[in-house]
Amino acid sequence: MRRTTVFGLLAVCGLLAGCLGRTQGGDQARNADAKEITLTIVANSAVGGKNARGANWIQNWVIPKFTELQKAKGVTATIRFEQNGAGDEDFKTKVALDLKTGGGGDVIEVDGIWLGEFAQAGQVKPLADVVGNTDWDGWDQIPKAVQGLGEFDGKRYGVPMGTDGRVLFFNKKLFAQAGLPADWQPRSWQDVLDAGVKLKALPGVTPVQLNAGSAMGEATTMQGVLPALVGTGRPIYDNGKWQGDSAQLKDVLGLYQKVYGGGLGDPVLQQEAKGRDRSFQLFSENRIGILLESDYFWRSVVEPKNGVAKMADRDAAVGWALIPAKQSGAGVGGQDFVSMSGGGVRVINPNTQYPKQAWEFLQFLNSAEAVKESLAGTAQLTQRQDVNDEVLKGDPMLTFIAEKVLPITRYRPGLADYPKVSAALQQATADVVAGRSPDDVATAYRAALVKAVGEGNVG
Known part of the structure; x- marks a missing residue:
């Protein structure tokens, strides 16, 4: 996922140690009264x-x-x-x-x-x-x-x-056709799946786009796995350990199985090199019902004048809702709703x-x-x-x-091993989309994780 933050306002001096003539370390009060x-x-x-x-x-x-x-x-x-x-x-x-x-x-x-x-x-x-x-x-x-x-x-x-922040965007026009409310706010994963089932009855419509696979890159992790994981009550990195083949991870993989094994998502789209961009275009064409994305989607993708997938009627046609935990109170810290930024x-x-x-x-x-x-x-x-x-x-x-x-x-945990963990999570979702069972995929994921970060760093 590409971060929505305007990156790089401030950073470091491009010179090395002689840049300011400073020495390593020092006390907090040094030069405090300098004019x-x-x-x-x-x-x-x-x-x-x-x-x-x-x-x-x-x-x-x-x-x-x-x-x-x-x-x-x-x-x-x-x-x-x-x-x-x-x-x-x-x-x-x-x-x-x-x-x-x-x-x-x-x-x-x-x-x-x-x-x-x-x-x-x-x-x-x-x-x-x-x-x-x-x-x-x-x-x-x-x-x-x-x-x-x-x-x-x-x-x-x-x-x-x-x-920035992530939410569930939804197409109000498709929701109306499917008999779903314009003020939709799911309170569990099951509520999202139930809405997807109703949207499935609409011809030519993909009910749910939940980013999956390696082709989507970090978008899979940030707009898919990590929000779902915190919705189970346990983040990817906790108490100094990376989460392995836990019950919570299996729950997340099970969610992917229900979306893609249940015909609510398009598995082919997850394999395309520009699948995320394609999903944006499909949403703007009223062909995707629910999409998990950051506010970047609203202000830069479907923005009516300058968006990359313009929606002239964005303000009337696009709705948004908080991402629910697996069920009420199941999120990290007992939260009913969750997000990633x-x-x-x-x-x-x-x-x-x-x-x-x-x-x-x-x-x-x-x-x-x-x-x-x-x-x-x-x-x-x-x-x-x-x-x-x-x-x-x-x-x-x-x-x-x-x-x-x-x-x-x-x-996200700001650690050097995170990109390797993210890649393993992306592969795990790809395997589920391809039809493998969540249990088998979780076992393979743990093996990949241990190889990437070491047995002692996996919980």
């Missing part, structure tokens, strides 16, 4: 190029505004901004190398999926260890669940950036020469004024509830995500 400071901000974005909106925001608003605020306090601040346009994996490698060698920018943006890996390597440290007091009124505006994006092993490492996290380099000022800069970057400015007039989810309340008030779907989904959402 001249230099902070480096490097983005995986470029004016006129990759993530141009983020680059424009940094260059034309962030730097002059923060510099002005510091001047009013009697501090001369120099903010360095180096532009990049690397691929995500190349950028991650660069981040890791800079941090490992004691260099890098003062404020760093990492994808949330990298945070645990960097934390385990000691390349980033808990925010309190770096800056001391982390009191900030902004925390009150970031839902607890969203704050989890910047946490690892129970410790806070940074401030989450914009995020992605996003980036801003952290402070533990080697910064100006920890106090870097924390002040980080607060500024995540202030209501700055976050709103970064949107450049677009309606998009942010990490801050107060900003969402303002900028999303004209969009009922995105407001629904902000108010109903973000407070209950979960995030």
Whole structure:
């Protein structure tokens, strides 16, 4: 799945250890009273190029505004901004190398999926260890669940950036033809399957699209397996172990069997190289009834004017509902409904020469004024509830995500082994779609998981 977050507003300095002349480590109070400071901000974005909106925001608003605020306090601040346009994996490698060698920018943006890996390597440290007091009124505006994006092993490492949320989208026109309500809200997996059975009676309609198989890639994991797993009460990574051939995993594979073995989903579509794009087009053509997707689907896929699969009547024809747990109360933490989200996290380099000022800069970057400015007039989810309340008030779907989904959402474990686990999950769903039994597939999945991460890491 491609994350909906605008990726790469801030990242690390592209130079190595000599970048700021810093030394490894140091105390939290160093240079706290400095009247001249230099902070480096490097983005995986470029004016006129990759993530141009983020680059424009940094260059034309962030730097002059923060510099002005510091001047009013009697501090001369120099903010360095180096532009990049690397691929995500190349950028991650660069981040890791800079941090490992004691260099890098003062404020760093990492994808949330990298945070645990960097934390385990000691390349980033808990925010309190770096800056001391982390009191900030902004925390009150970031839902607890969203704050989890910047946490690892129970410790806070940074401030989450914009995020997203997953729901069940449904076609109201098809629902009406099938005798289903326009305000549909399933409360169990069975409710979804029952709706699929009614939709099945409509000619030329695929009732349910639940991403499956390796061709769908991460979309299978994020828009399929992981939401279903948290709906069983147990996430993929729990208490330091990756979930193996558990009863919960078998329940998820059983759900896939009911969708694809029961004729509610199109197994061929899951094998196509561009199957996800094809599913978008079919939905826009009123040929798919229910689709599990992120808010990206609403604002970028079926958006009436600029979407990749435009629906002129989107606002009237597309409905949305929370993803139900297997049954009421069965979700993680006893939740009735569940979701998954992605996003980036801003952290402070533990080697910064100006920890106090870097924390002040980080607060500024995540202030209501700055976050709103970064949107450049677009309606998009942010990490801050107060900003969402303002900028999303004209969009009922995105407001629904902000108010109903973000407070209950979960995030992928940010560990180095996650991509291998995700690939194994994708293969498991492919095997079920191909007709193998959930029990057999679960056994094969565990074997693949043990090979990928080691027996001691599988629960």
